[in-house]
Amino acid sequence: MRDLEDFNDTNLQPGLSVDCVLFGFDNNELKILLLKLKSIEKWALPGGFVNVDKDVNAEAHAVLKNRIGLENVFLKQFYLFGNLERNLNTHTPELIKNGIISTKRIAFFKQRFITVGYYALVEYSKVKETTVDFISEACEWHSIHNLPKMIIDHKEIILKAHQTLKKELNTEPIGLNLLPKQFTMPELQALYETVLEKKLDRRNFSRKMLNYNILKDTNKRRMGVKHKAPILYEFDMENYNQAIKNGFNSIW
Amino acid sequence: MRDLEDFNDTNLQPGLSVDCVLFGFDNNELKILLLKLKSIEKWALPGGFVNVDKDVNAEAHAVLKNRIGLENVFLKQFYLFGNLERNLNTHTPELIKNGIISTKRIAFFKQRFITVGYYALVEYSKVKETTVDFISEACEWHSIHNLPKMIIDHKEIILKAHQTLKKELNTEPIGLNLLPKQFTMPELQALYETVLEKKLDRRNFSRKMLNYNILKDTNKRRMGVKHKAPILYEFDMENYNQAIKNGFNSIW
DNA sequence: GCAAAAGTGTTAATGGTACACCCATGG
DNA sequence: CCATGGGTGTACCATTAACACTTTTGC
Numbered sequence: 001m002r003d004l005e006d007f008n009d010t011n012l013q014p015g016l017s018v019d020c021v022l023f024g025f026d027n028n029e030l031k032i033l034l035l036k037l038k039s040i041e042k043w044a045l046p047g048g049f050v051n052v053d054k055d056v057n058a059e060a061h062a063v064l065k066n067r068i069g070l071e072n073v074f075l076k077q078f079y080l081f082g083n084l085e086r087n088l089n090t091h092t093p094e095l096i097k098n099g100i101i102s103t104k105r106i107a108f109f110k111q112r113f114i115t116v117g118y119y120a121l122v123e124y125s126k127v128k129e130t131t132v133d134f135i136s137e138a139c140e141w142h143s144i145h146n147l148p149k150m151i152i153d154h155k156e157i158i159l160k161a162h163q164t165l166k167k168e169l170n171t172e173p174i175g176l177n178l179l180p181k182q183f184t185m186p187e188l189q190a191l192y193e194t195v196l197e198k199k200l201d202r203r204n205f206s207r208k209m210l211n212y213n214i215l216k217d218t219n220k221r222r223m224g225v226k227h228k229a230p231i232l233y234e235f236d237m238e239n240y241n242q243a244i245k246n247g248f249n250s251i252w
Numbered sequence: 253m254r255d256l257e258d259f260n261d262t263n264l265q266p267g268l269s270v271d272c273v274l275f276g277f278d279n280n281e282l283k284i285l286l287l288k289l290k291s292i293e294k295w296a297l298p299g300g301f302v303n304v305d306k307d308v309n310a311e312a313h314a315v316l317k318n319r320i321g322l323e324n325v326f327l328k329q330f331y332l333f334g335n336l337e338r339n340l341n342t343h344t345p346e347l348i349k350n351g352i353i354s355t356k357r358i359a360f361f362k363q364r365f366i367t368v369g370y371y372a373l374v375e376y377s378k379v380k381e382t383t384v385d386f387i388s389e390a391c392e393w394h395s396i397h398n399l400p401k402m403i404i405d406h407k408e409i410i411l412k413a414h415q416t417l418k419k420e421l422n423t424e425p426i427g428l429n430l431l432p433k434q435f436t437m438p439e440l441q442a443l444y445e446t447v448l449e450k451k452l453d454r455r456n457f458s459r460k461m462l463n464y465n466i467l468k469d470t471n472k473r474r475m476g477v478k479h480k481a482p483i484l485y486e487f488d489m490e491n492y493n494q495a496i497k498n499g500f501n502s503i504w
Numbered sequence: 505g506c507a508a509a510a511g512t513g514t515t516a517a518t519g520g521t522a523c524a525c526c527c528a529t530g531g
Numbered sequence: 532c533c534a535t536g537g538g539t540g541t542a543c544c545a546t547t548a549a550c551a552c553t554t555t556t557g558c
Contacts, residue, residue: 013266013267013364013366014265014266014267015265015266015267015268015304016267016268016366050334050366052267052364053336053364054336055334055335055336056332056334056335056366057334057335077331077332079329080308080329080332080368082302082307082308082309082368083307083308083309084305084306084307112265112304114265114268114302114308116332116334167423169504170504171419184510185510185511186509186510192504196504198504200504201547201548201549201550202509202510202511203511203512203513203549203550204547204548204549206510206511206512207512207547208546208547211546223556224556224557225508225509225510225556225557226507226508226509226556226557226558227507227508227509227510227555227556227557228508228509228510228511228554228555228556229510229555229556230509230510230511231510231511249501252421252422252444252448252450252452436537437537437538438536438537453521453522453523454536454537454538455522455523455524455538455539455540456520456521456522458537458538458539459520459539460519460520463519473528475529476529476530477529477530477535477536477537478529478530478531478534478535478536479528479529479530479534479535479536479537480527480528480529480535480536480537480538481528481529481537482536482537482538483537483538
């Protein structure tokens with residue numbers, strides 16, 4: 001779907017789209033990758049449509065691959081947005097008026113759309129902000145606390161994705177996917193504090209994490225900081241997967 | 253949609269359905285409400301289609317209201333089933349052959365369908381197993397451990413609903429909706445043991461539950477049992493809602 | 505040597521686990 | 532009076548929360 005001519009609606013599941021909330025972690029902030037639409041001052045989540053011959057989940061992966069160039073990303077369905085208000089959108093008429101959506105496709109774009117929300121976790125530095133296609137002209141990270149004007153309910157989708165992330169911090173491999181291979185304890189803690197939006201005690205955090213036995217000391221330290229050099233850790237994949245499978249605790 | 257003539261596909265969202273996994277608790281078992289399809293030996297989840305003018309969530313509620321006669325039920329979206337294999341179904345051709353699906357609707361029923369899974373919690377005794385409509389001839393509770401032959405991926409949907417129930421036992425009002433207004437501690441424990449599929453210590457369970465402060469002693473006892481009469485409790489709605497909002501514990 | 509942030513230790517309170525004993529009820 | 536299951540107590544252990552001191556690094 002690199003340009004207008006490639007886009008063909010004849011084989012698509014009618015009225016169904018997928019949208020991906022792509023989380024990255026940088027500068028102690030959660031960031032979301034957004035696309036700037038052509039000809040209007042609004043941003044959108046990377047999304048796409050569903051071929052009638054493709055799994056819905058596979059199409060979400062395809063969005064990340066084709067639009068952002070990402071493969072083998074942690075990606076998880078979290079909610080279907082199916083209310084009616086989301087179709088009172090104003091951007092489609094504008095895009096049609098501005099010639100971004102071809103007249104042949106108007107009927108397709110004017111359908112009532114339902115969208116499946118996915119959240120994805122990627123290492124911030126691995127994404128190059130370059131993708132452009134027939135409908136978007138820029139691709140940039142935005143802090144979750146400072147989002148630009150967005151189409152339809154995309155802000156609400158991001159909010160719900162963040163809530164889901166908070167809930168699933170202890171049952172999904174969130175640290176693993178948002179951090180580089182090697183990281184320090186304070187970096188891991190900063191990620192947790194950012195996702196949870198609250199401060200944690202440094203000493204208790206460290207002990208608890210180490211007790212889970214999911215971290216491997218690499219015997220290296222992050223150098224060049226103007227204070228005591230912190231230890232670099234990696235995840236111990238075997239123990240990590242075990243811990244994720246069981247959840248990190250359970251009440252009953 | 254009480255009979256064939258009422259069914260009109262012209263205003264429906266194409267290729268989208270909703271299916272409800274209705275949980276009840278009886279005789280220390282989790283039970284699921286299933287519909288027996290006309291003319292074939294297969295059962296199905298209560299489900300329906302989505303009007304293009306209706307919220308998807310509202311349509312799930314409508315299924316419960318129109319097909320089962322239930323209103324104000326706890327109902328929650330849990331997953332979108334969108335793989336391709338689910339459309340290699342064999343029951344639609346059979347239903348067409350047997351005249352259950354009118355020839356005018358063949359094109360509609362042969363589409364590729366994606367379904368949104370909902371789970372619902374109801375007090376077992378409140379459901380009368382009576383509903384019949386143009387496509388189903390019986391409506392019965394089945395133990396989750398002894399399910400009959402079911403169409404497409406409906407067994408898989410039930411499995412995933414059960415997994416979700418287990419996970420959400422501490423963040424969703426599960427006890428509240430599956431039990432009658434008044435219940436005993438052993439009954440509540442049996443529900444937990446059933447959902448979680450494991451035994452819990454009677455004494456510790458009781459203490460822990462009471463410590464949550466979500467139960468009110470009604471000063472009554474369940475009479476007519478051939479042992480010490482157990483105390484009847486009710487949920488203290490204010491504290492209960494608070495506890496649900498926070499989750500019953502959190503790690504961080 | 506000073507500021508900044510990292511590493512580590514202790515203690516008290518809380519909550520969980522694993523037990524055993526007594527009590528009320530119907531038959 | 533006995534079998535059945537309900538209510539409650541206690542002791543031990545693990546986990547958490549709150550807090551302070553020492554160490555390393557760049558400047």
